[in-house]
Amino acid sequence: MTLLSRLCALTVCAAGCLTPLAAFSHAALIEAETAQAVRLHAFYDTGKPMSHAQVIIYAPDNPVSAWGQGVTDRDGRLEFVLGSETGRWSFQVRQSGHGAMVHVDVTDDAPVVVATGGAQSWGQRLLMVALVAWGALGTALFALTRRKGRDASA
Amino acid sequence: MHLPDGIVPVEMALAGYACSAGLVAVALHRIKARPDPQAEIPRVAMLTTVFFAASLAAVPVPPTTVHLMLAGLMGVMLGWFAVPAIMVGLFLQAVLFGHGGLTTLGLNGLILCLPALLALRLWQQIGGRWPDLAAFGAGAGAVVVAIAIFAAIVLTGLPAELDARAERAAVQIFALAHLPLALAEGVIVLVLLRVLRRIEPRLLPDG
Numbered sequence A: 001m002t003l004l005s006r007l008c009a010l011t012v013c014a015a016g017c018l019t020p021l022a023a024f025s026h027a028a029l030i031e032a033e034t035a036q037a038v039r040l041h042a043f044y045d046t047g048k049p050m051s052h053a054q055v056i057i058y059a060p061d062n063p064v065s066a067w068g069q070g071v072t073d074r075d076g077r078l079e080f081v082l083g084s085e086t087g088r089w090s091f092q093v094r095q096s097g098h099g100a101m102v103h104v105d106v107t108d109d110a111p112v113v114v115a116t117g118g119a120q121s122w123g124q125r126l127l128m129v130a131l132v133a134w135g136a137l138g139t140a141l142f143a144l145t146r147r148k149g150r151d152a153s154a
Numbered sequence B: 001m002h003l004p005d006g007i008v009p010v011e012m013a014l015a016g017y018a019c020s021a022g023l024v025a026v027a028l029h030r031i032k033a034r035p036d037p038q039a040e041i042p043r044v045a046m047l048t049t050v051f052f053a054a055s056l057a058a059v060p061v062p063p064t065t066v067h068l069m070l071a072g073l074m075g076v077m078l079g080w081f082a083v084p085a086i087m088v089g090l091f092l093q094a095v096l097f098g099h100g101g102l103t104t105l106g107l108n109g110l111i112l113c114l115p116a117l118l119a120l121r122l123w124q125q126i127g128g129r130w131p132d133l134a135a136f137g138a139g140a141g142a143v144v145v146a147i148a149i150f151a152a153i154v155l156t157g158l159p160a161e162l163d164a165r166a167e168r169a170a171v172q173i174f175a176l177a178h179l180p181l182a183l184a185e186g187v188i189v190l191v192l193l194r195v196l197r198r199i200e201p202r203l204l205p206d207g
Helices: A003-018 A122-153 B010-032 B037-054 B071-097 B105-126 B131-156 B164-177 B179-199
Strands: A037-041 A054-058 A068-071 A077-081 A087-095 A098-106 A111-115 B058-061 B064-067
Touching: A037 A087, A068 A077, A087 B164, A122 B037, A122 B071, B010 B037, B010 B071, B010 B105, B010 B131, B037 B071, B058 B179, B064 B164, B071 B105, B071 B131, B071 B179, B105 B131, B131 B164, B131 B179, B164 B179
Parallel strands: none
Antiparallel strands: A037 A077, A054 A068, A054 A087, A087 A098, A098 A111, B058 B064
8 A cells, every 4th residue: 555545544534533423413402590499398287298199280370270290209298390470379289188288479589488287286286175175065064054944943 | 087178179169068058957957856955965065075176186097197087976976966066076177277178168067977877877776776786887887988978079079180090099098097997986986885874874875
Protein backbone atom coordinates (compact mmCIF):
# COMPACT_ATOMS: atom_id res chain seq x y z
CA MET A 1 0.00 0.00 0.00
CA THR A 2 1.37 3.37 -0.97
CA LEU A 3 1.64 6.30 1.40
CA LEU A 4 -1.18 8.09 -0.44
CA SER A 5 -3.59 5.20 -0.11
CA ARG A 6 -2.74 4.84 3.62
CA LEU A 7 -3.49 8.55 4.16
CA CYS A 8 -6.82 8.19 2.36
CA ALA A 9 -7.80 5.19 4.50
CA LEU A 10 -6.85 7.03 7.70
CA THR A 11 -8.87 10.08 6.66
CA VAL A 12 -11.96 7.96 5.98
CA CYS A 13 -11.66 6.25 9.37
CA ALA A 14 -11.28 9.54 11.21
CA ALA A 15 -14.24 11.03 9.40
CA GLY A 16 -16.29 7.97 10.27
CA CYS A 17 -15.45 8.30 13.96
CA LEU A 18 -16.10 12.00 14.22
CA THR A 19 -19.29 12.22 12.16
CA PRO A 20 -22.38 11.73 14.39
CA LEU A 21 -24.25 8.66 13.21
CA ALA A 22 -28.00 8.72 13.30
CA ALA A 23 -28.17 5.48 15.30
CA PHE A 24 -26.11 6.85 18.19
CA SER A 25 -27.26 10.46 18.26
CA HIS A 26 -29.85 10.49 21.22
CA ALA A 27 -29.06 13.74 22.88
CA ALA A 28 -30.33 14.26 26.44
CA LEU A 29 -32.05 17.56 27.08
CA ILE A 30 -33.21 18.85 30.45
CA GLU A 31 -35.59 21.63 31.20
CA ALA A 32 -35.88 22.60 34.84
CA GLU A 33 -38.50 24.81 36.43
CA THR A 34 -39.88 25.37 39.89
CA ALA A 35 -43.48 24.40 40.67
CA GLN A 36 -45.83 24.36 43.63
CA ALA A 37 -46.23 20.96 45.25
CA VAL A 38 -48.67 19.73 47.87
CA ARG A 39 -47.87 17.09 50.45
CA LEU A 40 -50.84 15.26 51.97
CA HIS A 41 -50.79 13.22 55.15
CA ALA A 42 -54.01 11.31 55.73
CA PHE A 43 -54.72 9.49 58.97
CA TYR A 44 -57.67 8.37 61.08
CA ASP A 45 -58.57 10.09 64.34
CA THR A 46 -57.03 7.11 66.11
CA GLY A 47 -53.67 8.20 64.68
CA LYS A 48 -53.47 5.26 62.27
CA PRO A 49 -52.34 6.32 58.77
CA MET A 50 -54.71 5.87 55.83
CA SER A 51 -52.43 3.51 53.94
CA HIS A 52 -53.05 3.05 50.22
CA ALA A 53 -56.12 5.30 50.32
CA GLN A 54 -57.40 6.84 47.12
CA VAL A 55 -57.02 10.57 46.58
CA ILE A 56 -59.22 12.56 44.20
CA ILE A 57 -58.04 16.04 43.22
CA TYR A 58 -60.38 18.81 42.06
CA ALA A 59 -59.00 21.88 40.31
CA PRO A 60 -60.29 25.39 41.10
CA ASP A 61 -61.99 25.85 37.74
CA ASN A 62 -63.90 22.56 37.91
CA PRO A 63 -64.91 21.35 41.36
CA VAL A 64 -67.22 18.68 39.91
CA SER A 65 -64.95 16.58 37.69
CA ALA A 66 -61.72 15.15 39.04
CA TRP A 67 -58.52 16.81 37.85
CA GLY A 68 -56.42 13.83 38.88
CA GLN A 69 -56.14 10.82 41.16
CA GLY A 70 -53.50 9.30 43.36
CA VAL A 71 -52.90 6.73 46.07
CA THR A 72 -51.28 7.37 49.44
CA ASP A 73 -48.25 5.36 50.48
CA ARG A 74 -47.97 3.07 53.48
CA ASP A 75 -47.71 6.04 55.84
CA GLY A 76 -50.74 7.76 54.34
CA ARG A 77 -48.64 10.34 52.49
CA LEU A 78 -48.87 11.61 48.93
CA GLU A 79 -46.93 14.37 47.17
CA PHE A 80 -47.72 15.84 43.79
CA VAL A 81 -47.23 18.96 41.72
CA LEU A 82 -50.28 21.08 41.06
CA GLY A 83 -51.30 22.60 37.77
CA SER A 84 -50.74 26.25 36.97
CA GLU A 85 -54.24 27.43 37.96
CA THR A 86 -54.45 29.52 41.09
CA GLY A 87 -57.45 29.27 43.38
CA ARG A 88 -58.92 26.71 45.72
CA TRP A 89 -57.83 23.14 45.07
CA SER A 90 -59.74 20.35 46.80
CA PHE A 91 -58.43 16.95 47.81
CA GLN A 92 -60.62 14.08 48.92
CA VAL A 93 -58.97 11.09 50.58
CA ARG A 94 -61.20 8.05 50.98
CA GLN A 95 -60.96 4.41 51.89
CA SER A 96 -63.72 1.89 52.59
CA GLY A 97 -66.37 4.53 53.09
CA HIS A 98 -64.22 6.71 55.35
CA GLY A 99 -62.47 9.85 54.32
CA ALA A 100 -62.18 13.58 54.44
CA MET A 101 -61.88 16.59 52.20
CA VAL A 102 -59.22 19.27 52.48
CA HIS A 103 -58.96 22.55 50.56
CA VAL A 104 -55.78 24.36 49.62
CA ASP A 105 -55.73 27.96 48.40
CA VAL A 106 -53.00 28.22 45.81
CA THR A 107 -51.72 31.72 45.08
CA ASP A 108 -48.78 32.95 43.04
CA ASP A 109 -46.65 32.91 46.18
CA ALA A 110 -47.34 29.62 47.95
CA PRO A 111 -50.14 27.18 48.71
CA VAL A 112 -52.01 27.84 51.94
CA VAL A 113 -54.06 25.17 53.68
CA VAL A 114 -57.37 26.74 54.60
CA ALA A 115 -59.32 23.82 56.02
CA THR A 116 -58.36 20.53 57.50
CA GLY A 117 -59.53 18.20 60.22
CA GLY A 118 -57.86 18.04 63.61
CA ALA A 119 -57.93 15.17 66.07
CA GLN A 120 -59.25 15.94 69.54
CA SER A 121 -57.36 15.04 72.66
CA TRP A 122 -58.67 12.39 75.03
CA GLY A 123 -59.28 15.05 77.65
CA GLN A 124 -61.58 16.97 75.31
CA ARG A 125 -63.45 13.80 74.40
CA LEU A 126 -63.95 12.69 77.97
CA LEU A 127 -65.17 16.17 78.90
CA MET A 128 -67.78 16.02 76.13
CA VAL A 129 -68.90 12.54 77.19
CA ALA A 130 -69.21 13.77 80.77
CA LEU A 131 -71.31 16.74 79.64
CA VAL A 132 -73.65 14.55 77.62
CA ALA A 133 -73.88 12.06 80.51
CA TRP A 134 -74.74 14.93 82.84
CA GLY A 135 -77.47 16.05 80.44
CA ALA A 136 -78.87 12.53 80.22
CA LEU A 137 -78.78 12.11 84.00
CA GLY A 138 -80.59 15.40 84.40
CA THR A 139 -83.22 14.32 81.89
CA ALA A 140 -83.65 10.99 83.67
CA LEU A 141 -84.00 12.61 87.10
CA PHE A 142 -86.41 15.22 85.74
CA ALA A 143 -88.62 12.49 84.27
CA LEU A 144 -88.48 10.48 87.50
CA THR A 145 -89.37 13.52 89.61
CA ARG A 146 -92.34 14.36 87.42
CA ARG A 147 -93.53 10.77 87.56
CA LYS A 148 -93.29 10.66 91.36
CA GLY A 149 -95.17 13.94 91.58
CA ARG A 150 -97.91 12.57 89.34
CA ASP A 151 -98.15 9.37 91.39
CA ALA A 152 -98.35 11.36 94.64
CA SER A 153 -101.12 13.62 93.35
CA ALA A 154 -103.07 10.61 92.15
CA MET B 1 -68.62 3.07 61.06
CA HIS B 2 -70.08 6.45 60.23
CA LEU B 3 -70.33 7.96 56.77
CA PRO B 4 -68.52 11.33 56.75
CA ASP B 5 -69.48 14.36 54.71
CA GLY B 6 -68.60 14.35 51.02
CA ILE B 7 -68.41 10.58 50.58
CA VAL B 8 -71.81 9.99 49.01
CA PRO B 9 -73.61 11.96 46.29
CA VAL B 10 -75.98 14.72 47.38
CA GLU B 11 -79.01 12.80 46.05
CA MET B 12 -78.20 9.84 48.32
CA ALA B 13 -77.72 12.09 51.32
CA LEU B 14 -81.10 13.74 50.71
CA ALA B 15 -82.77 10.35 50.24
CA GLY B 16 -81.20 9.24 53.52
CA TYR B 17 -82.70 12.25 55.29
CA ALA B 18 -86.12 11.56 53.79
CA CYS B 19 -86.08 7.88 54.80
CA SER B 20 -84.80 8.50 58.31
CA ALA B 21 -87.35 11.29 58.81
CA GLY B 22 -90.08 8.82 57.86
CA LEU B 23 -88.63 6.27 60.26
CA VAL B 24 -88.52 8.77 63.11
CA ALA B 25 -92.13 9.79 62.39
CA VAL B 26 -93.27 6.15 62.55
CA ALA B 27 -91.26 5.60 65.73
CA LEU B 28 -92.75 8.68 67.43
CA HIS B 29 -96.23 7.56 66.42
CA ARG B 30 -95.63 4.11 67.95
CA ILE B 31 -94.17 5.67 71.10
CA LYS B 32 -97.14 8.01 71.46
CA ALA B 33 -99.49 5.04 71.29
CA ARG B 34 -97.90 3.49 74.39
CA PRO B 35 -99.84 3.81 77.66
CA ASP B 36 -97.12 5.80 79.52
CA PRO B 37 -94.33 6.92 77.18
CA GLN B 38 -92.73 9.21 79.77
CA ALA B 39 -91.99 6.27 82.05
CA GLU B 40 -89.33 5.13 79.58
CA ILE B 41 -87.48 8.44 79.41
CA PRO B 42 -84.90 7.75 82.17
CA ARG B 43 -83.86 4.49 80.54
CA VAL B 44 -83.77 6.12 77.08
CA ALA B 45 -81.65 9.01 78.36
CA MET B 46 -79.08 6.76 80.01
CA LEU B 47 -78.80 4.36 77.06
CA THR B 48 -78.46 7.27 74.65
CA THR B 49 -75.41 8.36 76.62
CA VAL B 50 -73.96 4.85 76.50
CA PHE B 51 -74.54 4.73 72.73
CA PHE B 52 -72.98 8.19 72.30
CA ALA B 53 -69.86 7.29 74.28
CA ALA B 54 -69.48 3.82 72.74
CA SER B 55 -68.08 5.22 69.50
CA LEU B 56 -64.99 6.36 71.42
CA ALA B 57 -64.06 2.78 72.29
CA ALA B 58 -61.89 2.00 69.26
CA VAL B 59 -60.58 -1.55 69.13
CA PRO B 60 -57.73 -2.32 66.70
CA VAL B 61 -58.62 -5.27 64.47
CA PRO B 62 -55.78 -5.41 61.93
CA PRO B 63 -55.64 -3.96 59.36
CA THR B 64 -58.31 -1.55 60.56
CA THR B 65 -59.96 -0.27 63.73
CA VAL B 66 -63.52 -0.88 64.81
CA HIS B 67 -65.69 0.66 67.49
CA LEU B 68 -68.79 -0.45 69.33
CA MET B 69 -72.12 0.25 67.64
CA LEU B 70 -74.64 -1.13 70.15
CA ALA B 71 -77.53 -0.97 67.68
CA GLY B 72 -78.76 -4.39 68.82
CA LEU B 73 -78.63 -3.41 72.48
CA MET B 74 -80.53 -0.19 71.76
CA GLY B 75 -83.20 -2.03 69.79
CA VAL B 76 -83.75 -4.74 72.41
CA MET B 77 -83.65 -2.44 75.44
CA LEU B 78 -85.53 0.54 74.05
CA GLY B 79 -87.85 -0.79 71.37
CA TRP B 80 -89.15 2.02 69.15
CA PHE B 81 -87.48 4.54 71.45
CA ALA B 82 -84.20 3.35 69.90
CA VAL B 83 -84.87 5.33 66.71
CA PRO B 84 -84.95 8.85 68.24
CA ALA B 85 -82.26 7.83 70.74
CA ILE B 86 -79.88 6.72 67.97
CA MET B 87 -80.57 9.83 65.91
CA VAL B 88 -79.79 12.09 68.88
CA GLY B 89 -76.64 10.07 69.65
CA LEU B 90 -75.46 10.27 66.05
CA PHE B 91 -76.08 14.01 65.92
CA LEU B 92 -74.00 14.55 69.06
CA GLN B 93 -71.23 12.27 67.75
CA ALA B 94 -71.10 14.23 64.49
CA VAL B 95 -71.08 17.65 66.17
CA LEU B 96 -68.79 16.90 69.11
CA PHE B 97 -66.42 14.20 67.83
CA GLY B 98 -66.64 14.58 64.06
CA HIS B 99 -67.74 10.93 63.84
CA GLY B 100 -69.96 10.95 60.78
CA GLY B 101 -71.10 13.98 58.85
CA LEU B 102 -74.09 16.23 59.25
CA THR B 103 -75.06 15.83 55.59
CA THR B 104 -74.95 12.04 56.02
CA LEU B 105 -76.83 12.00 59.33
CA GLY B 106 -79.91 10.54 57.64
CA LEU B 107 -77.96 7.70 56.05
CA ASN B 108 -76.07 6.98 59.26
CA GLY B 109 -79.41 6.88 61.04
CA LEU B 110 -80.67 4.25 58.62
CA ILE B 111 -77.45 2.23 58.99
CA LEU B 112 -78.06 1.85 62.74
CA CYS B 113 -81.84 2.28 63.22
CA LEU B 114 -82.88 -0.47 60.80
CA PRO B 115 -80.64 -3.11 62.48
CA ALA B 116 -81.91 -1.92 65.89
CA LEU B 117 -85.50 -2.50 64.79
CA LEU B 118 -84.60 -5.91 63.34
CA ALA B 119 -82.96 -6.81 66.65
CA LEU B 120 -86.13 -5.75 68.44
CA ARG B 121 -88.19 -7.92 66.09
CA LEU B 122 -85.93 -10.91 66.74
CA TRP B 123 -86.18 -10.41 70.49
CA GLN B 124 -89.97 -10.14 70.34
CA GLN B 125 -90.21 -13.28 68.18
CA ILE B 126 -88.00 -15.71 70.08
CA GLY B 127 -86.94 -13.86 73.25
CA GLY B 128 -89.64 -15.56 75.29
CA ARG B 129 -88.60 -19.10 74.41
CA TRP B 130 -84.84 -18.77 73.87
CA PRO B 131 -83.75 -15.56 75.58
CA ASP B 132 -80.00 -16.24 75.35
CA LEU B 133 -80.14 -17.11 71.67
CA ALA B 134 -82.34 -14.09 70.95
CA ALA B 135 -80.05 -11.74 72.88
CA PHE B 136 -76.90 -12.97 71.15
CA GLY B 137 -78.59 -12.99 67.75
CA ALA B 138 -79.90 -9.46 68.26
CA GLY B 139 -76.50 -8.07 69.24
CA ALA B 140 -74.44 -9.87 66.62
CA GLY B 141 -77.04 -9.72 63.87
CA ALA B 142 -77.43 -5.96 64.21
CA VAL B 143 -73.72 -5.47 63.52
CA VAL B 144 -73.83 -7.71 60.45
CA VAL B 145 -76.91 -5.95 59.05
CA ALA B 146 -75.41 -2.51 59.75
CA ILE B 147 -72.22 -3.47 57.92
CA ALA B 148 -74.25 -4.75 54.97
CA ILE B 149 -76.24 -1.50 54.71
CA PHE B 150 -73.06 0.58 55.09
CA ALA B 151 -71.27 -1.38 52.34
CA ALA B 152 -74.29 -1.14 50.03
CA ILE B 153 -74.47 2.64 50.44
CA VAL B 154 -70.72 3.13 49.95
CA LEU B 155 -70.50 0.93 46.86
CA THR B 156 -73.66 2.40 45.33
CA GLY B 157 -72.41 5.95 45.72
CA LEU B 158 -68.89 5.46 44.36
CA PRO B 159 -67.82 8.32 42.08
CA ALA B 160 -66.85 7.32 38.54
CA GLU B 161 -63.27 8.58 38.89
CA LEU B 162 -62.57 6.29 41.85
CA ASP B 163 -60.92 2.90 41.40
CA ALA B 164 -64.02 0.82 42.19
CA ARG B 165 -62.08 -2.43 42.41
CA ALA B 166 -59.70 -1.10 45.07
CA GLU B 167 -62.58 0.42 47.03
CA ARG B 168 -64.56 -2.83 46.90
CA ALA B 169 -61.55 -4.72 48.24
CA ALA B 170 -61.12 -2.14 51.02
CA VAL B 171 -64.81 -2.41 51.96
CA GLN B 172 -64.57 -6.22 52.06
CA ILE B 173 -61.59 -6.07 54.42
CA PHE B 174 -63.42 -3.51 56.53
CA ALA B 175 -66.50 -5.75 56.72
CA LEU B 176 -64.48 -8.82 57.67
CA ALA B 177 -62.76 -6.86 60.43
CA HIS B 178 -66.18 -6.29 61.99
CA LEU B 179 -66.96 -9.98 62.47
CA PRO B 180 -65.17 -10.09 65.87
CA LEU B 181 -67.15 -6.99 66.82
CA ALA B 182 -70.38 -8.79 65.89
CA LEU B 183 -69.49 -11.63 68.25
CA ALA B 184 -68.49 -9.16 70.98
CA GLU B 185 -71.75 -7.22 70.73
CA GLY B 186 -73.70 -10.47 70.78
CA VAL B 187 -71.97 -11.42 74.03
CA ILE B 188 -72.54 -7.91 75.48
CA VAL B 189 -76.31 -8.10 74.91
CA LEU B 190 -76.42 -11.70 76.15
CA VAL B 191 -74.54 -10.92 79.38
CA LEU B 192 -76.47 -7.71 80.06
CA LEU B 193 -79.86 -9.36 79.69
CA ARG B 194 -78.75 -12.30 81.85
CA VAL B 195 -77.61 -9.95 84.58
CA LEU B 196 -80.87 -7.99 84.40
CA ARG B 197 -82.87 -11.22 84.57
CA ARG B 198 -81.16 -12.13 87.83
CA ILE B 199 -80.84 -8.74 89.49
CA GLU B 200 -83.72 -6.61 88.25
CA PRO B 201 -86.19 -8.47 86.00
CA ARG B 202 -88.45 -5.40 85.85
CA LEU B 203 -85.85 -3.69 83.69
CA LEU B 204 -85.97 -6.46 81.09
CA PRO B 205 -87.44 -5.45 77.76
CA ASP B 206 -90.76 -6.85 76.67
CA GLY B 207 -90.18 -10.21 75.02
